[in-house]
Structures are given as structure tokens and as C-alpha cells.
Amino acid sequence: MESSFHAFAALRRRPALWAVFLALCLSVFPAAWSRAQDKLSIDLGYVAYAKPTPPPYDLYAPPQDEGEKGAALAVETNNTTGSFIGQAYRLTEAIIPPGGSPVAAAQKLADQGVRLFLADLPAQDLVQLADALRPKGAIVFNVSAQDDALRGPDCRANLFHVAPSRAMLTDSLAQFLLRRQWLRALLVTGPQKADADYAAAFRASAKKFGLKIVAEKPWTFGPLAKARSDSVTEAEALTFARGVDADVIVVADEEDDFGDYIMYRTAEPKLVTGTQGLVAASWHASYIASGAEQLQSRFLRFAGRVMRPIDYQAWMAGRAIGEAAVSTKSADPAQVAAFILGPDFDFGVYKGLPASFRSWDLQLRQPLVLAQPKSTVGIAPQPGFLHERTTLDTLGVDKPETTCHLK
Amino acid sequence: MRGVTISALLIGCAVCCAACPAAAYQVYVTNEKGNSVSVIDTEKLAVTKTIKVGRRPRGVLVSPDGKELYICASDDNGIQVVDTSSQKILRTLNSGPDPEQFALNPSGNPLYIANEDDSQVTVLDVEKNQIVARVPVGVEPEGMALSPDGNVLVNTSEVTSMAHFIDAHTFKLIDSVLVDRRPRVAVFSKDGSQLWVSSEIGGTVAVIDPKAHKIIKKIKFDVPGLTRQEIQPVGVRLTSDGKTAFIALGPANRVAVVDAQTFEVKKYLLVGLRVWHLALTPDEKLLFTTNGNSNDVSVIDVPALKVLKTIPVGLAPLGVVSSPN
Numbered sequence: 001m002e003s004s005f006h007a008f009a010a011l012r013r014r015p016a017l018w019a020v021f022l023a024l025c026l027s028v029f030p031a032a033w034s035r036a037q038d039k040l041s042i043d044l045g046y047v048a049y050a051k052p053t054p055p056p057y058d059l060y061a062p063p064q065d066e067g068e069k070g071a072a073l074a075v076e077t078n079n080t081t082g083s084f085i086g087q088a089y090r091l092t093e094a095i096i097p098p099g100g101s102p103v104a105a106a107q108k109l110a111d112q113g114v115r116l117f118l119a120d121l122p123a124q125d126l127v128q129l130a131d132a133l134r135p136k137g138a139i140v141f142n143v144s145a146q147d148d149a150l151r152g153p154d155c156r157a158n159l160f161h162v163a164p165s166r167a168m169l170t171d172s173l174a175q176f177l178l179r180r181q182w183l184r185a186l187l188v189t190g191p192q193k194a195d196a197d198y199a200a201a202f203r204a205s206a207k208k209f210g211l212k213i214v215a216e217k218p219w220t221f222g223p224l225a226k227a228r229s230d231s232v233t234e235a236e237a238l239t240f241a242r243g244v245d246a247d248v249i250v251v252a253d254e255e256d257d258f259g260d261y262i263m264y265r266t267a268e269p270k271l272v273t274g275t276q277g278l279v280a281a282s283w284h285a286s287y288i289a290s291g292a293e294q295l296q297s298r299f300l301r302f303a304g305r306v307m308r309p310i311d312y313q314a315w316m317a318g319r320a321i322g323e324a325a326v327s328t329k330s331a332d333p334a335q336v337a338a339f340i341l342g343p344d345f346d347f348g349v350y351k352g353l354p355a356s357f358r359s360w361d362l363q364l365r366q367p368l369v370l371a372q373p374k375s376t377v378g379i380a381p382q383p384g385f386l387h388e389r390t391t392l393d394t395l396g397v398d399k400p401e402t403t404c405h406l407k
Numbered sequence: 408m409r410g411v412t413i414s415a416l417l418i419g420c421a422v423c424c425a426a427c428p429a430a431a432y433q434v435y436v437t438n439e440k441g442n443s444v445s446v447i448d449t450e451k452l453a454v455t456k457t458i459k460v461g462r463r464p465r466g467v468l469v470s471p472d473g474k475e476l477y478i479c480a481s482d483d484n485g486i487q488v489v490d491t492s493s494q495k496i497l498r499t500l501n502s503g504p505d506p507e508q509f510a511l512n513p514s515g516n517p518l519y520i521a522n523e524d525d526s527q528v529t530v531l532d533v534e535k536n537q538i539v540a541r542v543p544v545g546v547e548p549e550g551m552a553l554s555p556d557g558n559v560l561v562n563t564s565e566v567t568s569m570a571h572f573i574d575a576h577t578f579k580l581i582d583s584v585l586v587d588r589r590p591r592v593a594v595f596s597k598d599g600s601q602l603w604v605s606s607e608i609g610g611t612v613a614v615i616d617p618k619a620h621k622i623i624k625k626i627k628f629d630v631p632g633l634t635r636q637e638i639q640p641v642g643v644r645l646t647s648d649g650k651t652a653f654i655a656l657g658p659a660n661r662v663a664v665v666d667a668q669t670f671e672v673k674k675y676l677l678v679g680l681r682v683w684h685l686a687l688t689p690d691e692k693l694l695f696t697t698n699g700n701s702n703d704v705s706v707i708d709v710p711a712l713k714v715l716k717t718i719p720v721g722l723a724p725l726g727v728v729s730s731p732n
Contacts, residue, residue, distance in 0.1 A: 077566055080526060080545055080546045081545060081566075081567040081568070081569070084545065084567065084569060084571075085583070291547075297524060323588070326568070326585065346588070347588060348589045352658070389634075391634070
């Protein structure tokens, strides 16, 4: 049991965590330890690629255990409830080395009986994983991929999305810009495919909410935000936005290559938003409203670092499974899926309105945080954006527009 | 000196009672972001004093004799004891980490404290300032209630979504009842036959048989023009005749009036923004609501079921309690 316990891999790396682990055992399994046999076990699998070691000068590189720690915290929380009602949750991680196969690793977990998966994988791998696990009846929660296509033409009936889609992120920003009456945007798009996808999502949001994209420019000066200063390129970059009559510069730069470079380096004073500057995200370290402070401090104690959006998304997936398993008294993926898609399902995610799943594309509807690096600026949906079903459905692709046909 | 003060107070009180039939109580409101307690005089219906207290004051209780105020200073990990006549902080009790809400034994001792960040209930001897027991419960323990016979202690855990029944003498867990998501406040009816538990995310109030540990009734709310998600019940108060219940509905900005015998919602009273907690005066003529987002308190005339007045208080009012006399 211990060998696959969620924190074990981390324990081997960090002996200090043993204390946490022991405390956890004591608190999570009080008198029930001896009755473990009678318990319903609910096994979760976590599949992700190993994160490459960042270069030493990358101050904000994602931690190696990003996501895993969020899932582990959710499992700890589920186990507290479980200790009162005879359920034992277990998280087994499959961290794939570069070039390895997530499908093979997940199949191995499935052979051990895992049917509930959390996956931190790129879109293509996710679809393959969901399809490969489908004959086993397994369901997969996408904890990180934001691709709108996964909620559209590439959607799968056993693939749930707790990560917000790009459309939800850019709709949140657009609502904020509209409320501020900062209506004219200069859209700057990076060279990566993800940047083009983000730009496309922003264009759709601008159209939906009536913002004007006054100009579009590609970013052609390289990853200056990460590079050492380069005087020749810098001079060109300084003037690239000159003469554009925009209220804000919207950057589409998912790799953090240049968005942070633009701020304060343009000729005219311009606010930056999009993937840098003021961003929309599922979670932010500065956000403490609606009880979020509890989750922030619990995670900080648990992981020894602040909670990042992917940690939070993995936590939400773990908690959704927990809520469903408690209510249905079952670990059966079909029952879990049916319950979380049912009309009565929603759960607290510390953002005011409870979260629930959209039946048409299996996307988690949730409020999003609008934040600049050290401060929360607002929450989306912004006040005044109404919807017949729930204001949360003002963010992202709504039922009439969906291109997802679940089979 | 003290005797003189008390007799002066008694005379003062006698004069006041002769002048007006309704007794004047003090209502204490914790301002979570203002780090203060606003004191409202129920006759003047105005803030008469503001007491500076510790960081993030949330739960608030008053001793049975009305002389001491207990305040959960959550960010200071302690419960502050305030002298209600001098408004001075007398001492800080060893509450365990992050105290949020609590209940006081009617005898004045001990205190039963929910430690939100620590998944436990702490039982504290107030006089000795000693922890008597620690009871492990679910994640984010919040509401606390003691049965009128003093035998059963109830705690709600927000994330685990349970009402935990604890033996108030041995401090052993008796049973746990699953309720709707994010349970907040637990209140016993005066005769002890019912336990009311509000579920903030679930949007319901469960009425539980505290002997059988079974839910008798789940009360739902339907405010025209609002979605189900905007109705988030938190504060609960029951009149001692067992006829009426008041439920604060959070961002719905309303207090629901419920017939406590048929469990039907009779009325929704519009109050301030994000209504959290409720307090009845001992004569049950007035109900005070803390409105967290509009930084004020609404006063409800209980017999007439009408909002009488809105009183501005400090930043983010949360907890509220009335003096017993």
C-alpha cells in the first residue's frame, strides 16, 4: 500500500516530508486503520510527462511536482471524509520520461485496476489516452490542456476538462476590458502554435463582447523576456507599437517569451494583458476571497510552495471525484461520470459560485481570477454579464455554439 | 468602588426600563477586515463604540453574565477576552490555530472551538486557559453547537460536508451525518429535538433529528430572479417558541423566514450585501444581520417581519451576538 501512496515518491526525495507523511497517516486513518479491509478503495492515477530541468536563470519555472501536489492534497482531503464513511483514496503517479509513452504507462495503471485518471498532458496525448482507456471504462480528467479543440471537434465522452479553455480565459479578459471601457486592443501574437490558438480565442472573445482589435502584429524579436538584453533588437522592439491607437496591448505568448518584455518598454504608455500582465487564470497566489485563504495556506503547508493554476486544477479534479464517490458510495467510473454530469452536481472551489460540468463538452464551468503578478484585480464572470442558465456560462463556448459531438 | 458602579448601573437600568418597555441590549459585531468590534445599542439602533481587537476577528460570543466578550482573532491564532464595560482586552485564550467559530457552555465554561485550518475541535477551559480535549473532525471545521441538555456537541466541517456528533463529556465522536456541500452553521432548537444545519454551496438547510442522526427535512430556497448558485445559506437563528427560523442567504442578500413547524419558507427579507450571520436579542424582538460586502448591519423587526434600519459598521462585518441583559 505504502509503495504507491501518493506522497511516497516525494518522501524519498525529501526526508523532511516524512513528518508530514506520518502526521497524515495518523490524522487520516484514525481508528479505521485496522478496518482497512472493509473500506471501499478509490484509486486515482496521475499521468504526466516529467518536467525538464529549467535553466538556472528562469526565476519562475514551473516546479517539478506542479499538478501532482494539487492532486495529492485533494486525495488527503478526500481521505479525511473517507475515514468517517469507510472510503480510502489512493493516488498512483506515472511520471513519463521524455520520449516515453503516456498511453503505455496509463495502461499499466489500468491493469492494476485504476479507472479514474488525472492527466497533465498535451492535447494529442490526451485524446490518445482517453481513447486507449475507453474500452476499460476509464474516465480521464484533463488538468492542464487549454485547447478549445479538446472541447470542440476533438472532444471525447470520457474526457473531462477541469483546466479552463482558452475561450474561457479570453472571455474573462474581454469582460473585464469591456467593463473598464478599454475597448481598443493591439493584439501581439508569438510564433508558437499555442500563441496562434490564444490569439484566435481572443479574436472570438473580442467579437463576442464588442471589443475592437485595432491592429495585429506578430512578435518577431525572439524570446527577449528570457534572453539577456540585446541592444539592437531592443531598439526595434521599443517602437513596434508606435502609432497604434489602442487602450491595451494583448499579448498571445503562452511560453512567456516576450509578454513580460513589452511592459514598460513601449514608446507610449500602454497596459499589457493577455498571457502576461493582467492575466485570467483558474487560480492565483494573491487570491484569498471566498475562503480561498484556507486552501492557499493548506497547500502552502502541504507542498512548501504556493499553489499554481495546474496544482489547483488537479486539486479540483481530485475533489470532483471525491464528491462523486462520497455521494454515490462508489468508485465505478460510469457512476462517477453520470453523477458529475447530473443536474444536482456542483462543488465548492473557493471562488464564490460553485463549479459544475457542462454536459455538452464536459468542461468544468468555474469563475476565473483576473490578476496581475502580485494582486488580484477581479473575478470573472464580471458583474453585469447575465445568462439564462448561470452567469458562469458567459465564459467559454455555450451549448448552441458547441462543435463537440460526444460519442 | 465596584459595588458603587454596579448599583449605579442597576439604578440606571431601572430608570431606563421604566421609560421604555423594550430593554436595551448591546449587540457586538466583528469586522473581519476592520480588526474591530462595533457595539450597537439596540435602543438607539446606532453604533455607540468601536473596540480595537486582534487580526481577522470572526466568531464572537458573550459570557452568560454579559461581562466578557470572546472573539476569535483568527490571524492571531487566539481568542481574545474583552471586558464589555471597559472595552479592554483582558487576556488571550489558547484556542489552537485559526479559530473561526465556537460555542460556549451555558454555564460559561468550557468553550468549544472549531479550528478551521487544523481539522479539529478544541475544548478549552476558559478559567484555567487550558485545553481539555482535541477532537479530530473533517476538513475545515466551522459551525459549533451544544445540545440544550449539554450532552452532545455538534461540529460542521465545510469540505467534508458533515455534521459531526461528539459526546460532550468524553469528547469521543459518536456519529457523522452527511449534509449538502459546505455546511456552515449548526443550531439546536430550544427543546433539543432538532438540529438545523445550513449548507452554503448546497444551497439548503438540513433539519436533523439529533437522536437518530437522520435528516428529517431539507429546506430549499427559491428567490425569483436569482440562480440556485447565488443562494448560499449561512447564518441560522430559531425563535425559542419553535415557530420561526431565520436563514441568512449570503450573496442572495436576503434573510429567509421559515415556518419551523411546516418547514415552509414564508418570506424573503431584503437586507445588505452578502449576509453572513444573525443574532436575536434575548427578548426576540429584533434580529441583527451582518452584511459582509456592504459593511453594514440590517435590523429586522421580528414580530412585524420587516427591515427596520441599516446601520453602518466596520469593514467586512461577520460575527454578531447580543448581550444577555
